[in-house]
Amino acid sequence: MFSRPLNFNQPTYYIKNDAIEPTSTHQINMKNCILITNVNSLLGYALSYRFLEEWNREQDENYAELREKTEFRLLCRERQGLDELELLGAKIIEVQDYQNQGKIKEYMDGVGYVMFLPENSSQRLKEGETVIKCAKEQGVDYVTMLSYMGADYAKEENKHLTEYCRLEKFLSKHFNHNSYTVMRSAMWHQFYYYYGPMIEDENKIKLPVHEKAEFGSIDLADLVDAVYNLSSFPAEEAVYSNLAHLYITNLRKKNKTLFEFTPSGTITPGQLVKAASVGLERKDMTYEKISPETLYDYLRRIHNDNRFRQRPIQSATDIVVHKPILKEDRPYTFPLGRYLNDIVIEGILEYWTLADSNKQSHVSDDLEKAIDRRPTAVGKFFKHNRDQFSRLR
Template structure:
């Protein structure tokens, strides 16, 4: 899904939300909030130019599909043709590390999707150079663990295809959404005041991580403390085992509808906007999840920055805090 901000001649703004298909995804919730929904074919450049007309800012979230690279390039070309002022995208943490030595040459097929993200980043830098672009790289989201809730709550285990001593980040989607809002607000204020502003809030690349990176066993321990399950423990499994489990959840009724509750972004409480649905667990989405765990096992996710903390102007939610405030959400998925 991609967003575009349109400015009319009267000075009013319109938020355009682009999607492949609106039916069955409860997008009417966004319409009630004032967004305009556009159903598009991302590979149709003529149509994409129409959608990009009079748009000043674009936020692209590349979708997990076989045509990810082509779709992203089409959108960027259309935006460039229509003279979009600023283009930002959400990318994958450590995407720049897939170009280092052994991963790029010998294991490119293992990181096919992540390599596509790297190519999209390079294309964006070329088409919208300088301060006309912004890249926000994110790690695994805490919300992924809802898919493991039946195992967490029913068997007291967190089954993952990673080594127990490998360090990695997992952060709250609520923090990411708030960070994107903060950056957009800062940019808008800077534009309206025609001032240079705070240089940090106008960087071209942000690497969002936890305030402190932990290994797998430490992360699982924090999950257990947040869920009040002191006996929660980590279990290393194969990629195939996790794939089979995720495929099984595609049609699970517990993951067919989002909760009616609204998100509380400041507290990190999940609601309608951030709960994951089983229908999104298609083959390409599952593959990029596997690629992430492969990066963890190669030690590429052992990295920490204060980018997220600086953008939010507060500490991001810790694993323990996130699971504590969402404890009941996990328990209902037992």
């Protein structure tokens, strides 16, 4: 059901020994490829799934023609857990060294549009700069960088957010205002899945922030919908050579180099606990402030927790319909334990450090405009996913 139909009129790319070999220079010149980096991350996987899901839907004849002329390339560290994306038609490419400019340039052959997600590694800055430089040198038409709220507040002690800030600036120096955009997001509601065992064992939510701190989170499904909606629109409005061309044209119409995807308002730790208590139907839940070190140790244990090894069975969505049948989370937004490497955990702690200083309280209507509805509130997230939290007992 997920396999891509063959098109014998289109040349094919072969992936051999970590290299891409185009069968003709004509396809390279067409720039028919869309490339997404860091697909081993939660956001990278969710974005890839969302775009590929739409790519596989039944569409009108005009859209079908664009679809057949488009190729999705997904860069990853390892292929583990990416089988579904390959079944949906993507070309999965394992990257051994993101600083190898020769290899990265090969992967950029024929690419018109890049969704750039910096790596969750100790070499994020150098690797990200290499991706941006290679994209520029290979003539990529447009780059969307996914970043995080708070990057503009980051100081040297906020190492990871500072790196995002530097990469944002590096991107702006290499691509003009009509050829890139940065999409910053707040923390995702799905982070609270990692708190499932804590809620079950202690009936508490513990964070390293004071009780009056204000912060916010958004639903990861809303975020990927926003990225998709800003890139796509009904194909019948104009004639395009492929989906990369369509996405780029639509993003350029927005004429924005920065989107800030935040909730409609902020909450305090007490309000978060109340939302979880009501949504999960648990009584007497409480809040406790803990040290960053305590949260770090907890998340390290979750990294190896068997309850976070597999995604839920895909009951909420169906590839042949446009919207989830149920209100519960789409399986591709569920956070696996393996996503919690040390770099990710340190980044989460930086978020809470800024929240404790009331530097995660900025709100914008960019998300609401992009998805054309009110963003999913954290209380609804808990309520709609009560069964998922029960599964984590």
